[in-house]
Amino acid sequence: MKRAITILFLTLIVLSCSKPKNNSLLQGKVENEQIAIVSKIPGKIIKIMVKEGDFVKKGDTLAILDIPEVDAKKSQAEGAVISAKAQYSMAVKGATDNQIKQLEAKKMGLKEQYEFAQKSINRLSNMLKDSLVSQQTFDETFAKYQGAQAQYNAVLAEIDEARKGARIEQQTMALGQQDRAYGALQEVESANKERYVIAPQDMSIETITLNLGELALPGYTLFNGYISNSTYFRFTVQESQLSGFKKGQEISVGIPNSDKKIKGKITIIKQLGAYGNIATAYPDYELQESLFEVRISPLDINETKDLITKTTVTLSL
Numbered sequence: 001m002k003r004a005i006t007i008l009f010l011t012l013i014v015l016s017c018s019k020p021k022n023n024s025l026l027q028g029k030v031e032n033e034q035i036a037i038v039s040k041i042p043g044k045i046i047k048i049m050v051k052e053g054d055f056v057k058k059g060d061t062l063a064i065l066d067i068p069e070v071d072a073k074k075s076q077a078e079g080a081v082i083s084a085k086a087q088y089s090m091a092v093k094g095a096t097d098n099q100i101k102q103l104e105a106k107k108m109g110l111k112e113q114y115e116f117a118q119k120s121i122n123r124l125s126n127m128l129k130d131s132l133v134s135q136q137t138f139d140e141t142f143a144k145y146q147g148a149q150a151q152y153n154a155v156l157a158e159i160d161e162a163r164k165g166a167r168i169e170q171q172t173m174a175l176g177q178q179d180r181a182y183g184a185l186q187e188v189e190s191a192n193k194e195r196y197v198i199a200p201q202d203m204s205i206e207t208i209t210l211n212l213g214e215l216a217l218p219g220y221t222l223f224n225g226y227i228s229n230s231t232y233f234r235f236t237v238q239e240s241q242l243s244g245f246k247k248g249q250e251i252s253v254g255i256p257n258s259d260k261k262i263k264g265k266i267t268i269i270k271q272l273g274a275y276g277n278i279a280t281a282y283p284d285y286e287l288q289e290s291l292f293e294v295r296i297s298p299l300d301i302n303e304t305k306d307l308i309t310k311t312t313v314t315l316s317l
Contacts, residue, residue: 028235
């Protein structure tokens with residue numbers, strides 16, 4: 001008698017734990033494309049602009065970081081830009097007005113010496129013909145004349161170079177330094193913008209991982225959420241049932257506890273790589289069979305706006 005009771009009790013347990021079977025109905029899940037927003041540079045969170053469950057638009061500010069190092073680097077970059085601009089301007093402009101005046105005065109003095117030497121050599125040339133001066137005296141005066149001419153030509157070249165500016169290689173080098181300084185400043189300004197954590201697209205905020213005052217490290221996820229208008233339905237189908245599904249096929253998805261059906265199109269059929277990815281409840285399949293994910297995208301995305309992610313939907317086989 002006791003043995004019979006024990007067998008009956010075990011039978012009831014097995015029956016109560018057995019999975020419900022409905023070969024004509026397949027259960028799946030409502031899914032949305034997920035998005036994770038990470039920090040690009042390290043900084044402390046000083047303000048959080050949203051709450052979990054909020055819907056945000058593309059470009060909305062989600063949080064503000066405190067990055068004091070950026071301010072210091074910005075001052076350094078601005079100083080480098082000012083210095084590089086001045087160096088390039090000096091290379092292009094050349095000498096200052098006072099330097100030009102000094103060279104002009106030097107030119108006037110050398111011009112006088114050159115003209116005097118020229119007159120002297122002309123007079124001595126005539127006197128040499130009449131044997132009034134020696135050849136030695138004429139040669140000494142001619143040497144002074146050539147020296148005065150060389151100095152005068154040299155100062156003319158100095159004035160021309162001063163007015164034209166530095167040589168083209170020096171100007172190019174100064175221009176390169178200026179561009180480099182501008183690049184460093186733009187880099188700092190770009191880093192400064194990263195203090196504002198911006199929503200990359202319309203989305204709902206599901207999880208906020210840090211609180212005020214906590215340090216956000218580079219690459220650390222600050223916000224998790226779902227992309228707007230990215231709802232789809234995911235079902236797990238065994239290999240023996242796969243013949244009833246074709247990519248591009250239109251199909252109706254049922255909403256439990258409602259007479260509503262949403263029309264969709266099969267967009268993806270792919271093999272599941274892990275058991276944990278099964279979307280259908282109580283999958284009944286042979287161990288030797290492969291499992292496949294069938295993804296259905298709604299034809300009218302507006303029909304899915306009231307659906308909650310991870311809730312169950314059905315599909316008639």
